[in-house]
Amino acid sequence: xxxTSLNAFDIISLFPDFVLSNLIKICRSDARFxxxxxxxxxxxxxxxxxxxGVLCFPQVKKKDGTVKMLGRKEGRKGKLAIHVExxxxxxxxxxxxxxxxxEILQNAGSFVIKA
Amino acid sequence: MGCLHxxxxxxxxxxxxxxxxxxxxxxxxxxVEALFELFKNISSSVIDDGLISKEEFQxxxxxxxxxxNLFANRIFDLFDVKQKxxxxxxxxxxxxxxxxxxxxxxxxxxxxxxxxxxxGTGFIERQEVKQMLIALLGESEMKLADETVEIILDKTFxxxxxxxxxxxxxxxxxxxxxxxxxxxxxxxxxxxxxxTTAFPSFVLHSEVDEVAxxx
Numbered sequence: 001x002x003x004t005s006l007n008a009f010d011i012i013s014l015f016p017d018f019v020l021s022n023l024i025k026i027c028r029s030d031a032r033f034x035x036x037x038x039x040x041x042x043x044x045x046x047x048x049x050x051x052x053g054v055l056c057f058p059q060v061k062k063k064d065g066t067v068k069m070l071g072r073k074e075g076r077k078g079k080l081a082i083h084v085e086x087x088x089x090x091x092x093x094x095x096x097x098x099x100x101x102x103e104i105l106q107n108a109g110s111f112v113i114k115a
Numbered sequence: 116m117g118c119l120h121x122x123x124x125x126x127x128x129x130x131x132x133x134x135x136x137x138x139x140x141x142x143x144x145x146x147v148e149a150l151f152e153l154f155k156n157i158s159s160s161v162i163d164d165g166l167i168s169k170e171e172f173q174x175x176x177x178x179x180x181x182x183x184n185l186f187a188n189r190i191f192d193l194f195d196v197k198q199k200x201x202x203x204x205x206x207x208x209x210x211x212x213x214x215x216x217x218x219x220x221x222x223x224x225x226x227x228x229x230x231x232x233x234x235g236t237g238f239i240e241r242q243e244v245k246q247m248l249i250a251l252l253g254e255s256e257m258k259l260a261d262e263t264v265e266i267i268l269d270k271t272f273x274x275x276x277x278x279x280x281x282x283x284x285x286x287x288x289x290x291x292x293x294x295x296x297x298x299x300x301x302x303x304x305x306x307x308x309x310x311t312t313a314f315p316s317f318v319l320h321s322e323v324d325e326v327a328x329x330x
Contacts, residue, residue: 006267007267007295008248009295010295011248011267018302020211067187114202
C-alpha cells in the first residue's frame, strides 16, 4: 500500500499499539532474575522458602524445571499460587521466572528468593 | 445511620465507590478494583497524593516523566475532565471505559473527535492533523517528505471535509468514521476486558466485602 493511499488518520492509528497500552502493561507482578546457582540449588531453596514462614505451601509440585506451589490458607479471595520456572542458559547460569497467578491472598507479604 | 468512614476517600480525593463506578461503566466491580490498583501505582509514583499528575502520566506511558508527546498531552487533557491538571480515580475509570471493547461506538467516535480537535474549537483543522502526524512520524524515525505529508492531508480532507470549508466538523467526522471503521481501532484496548488477569498480584482489600460484613 503506497503511503499516499492511506489517509492521515490511518497513519496516526498505525503507531505502535497506541500510547495507552503502556498504562496497562505496567504493574505486572512477574519477576525474572538470573542466578549462577544450579537448578537443583534453586529448587531446594524454593522448597525451603515454601515450607517456612507465614505463607505455608503444603503443595509443591516439581516438574522439568518448574515448581508450582499452592498455598494452604484460603485468603479472602482464594489461595495463592506461585509458579516458578527455571531456564537454563548454561549449567551455571539460570534465569528464574516467578509468577503469581490470579488467586489473591488476604495478607500477601512479598518474599524474596535469595539464590 | 452514620456514614461509612472509608479510608480510601481520605487518601484519595475524588475516590468513588467501586460499585457505583461499575454500574456506570462496562467494568465489573472487581475490574474497577483492579483499575484502582493500577491507579494507586501510577498516582503515587512522583507524589503520593492519590491523583495522577501530568508527570506521573508521562512516567507511566513512557517510563520517563519528562517526555512529552502531543498525543499523550491531548489524552491527558481528555482524561482530566474537570480541567484541574490532575486525574482522579473516577476520571480514570470513566475515561478508560471509552476504550473498553463493549463501550458504545458513539462514545468512541466522540472521544476520537475530541482527541484530534487538539485546541478544542469543535473542528478538526488541517493544521492540527498535520502537527499530530509530524509529531508521531518524528518519534518513529519514519521520514516522509513534506510534500508527501501535504498530499496525504489533501486526500484526507477531500474525503472527510464534505462541505470543503477546510475543517472537519463533528458530523463530518461521524460520516467519515462510518465509511472507514478502522479509524476507531485506536479507541479500543481489548485487554481491558481481562483487566483482572493483567494484575495477578493485586491484593484485594475489597471495599465491597467490607460493606457487606458490616451490615
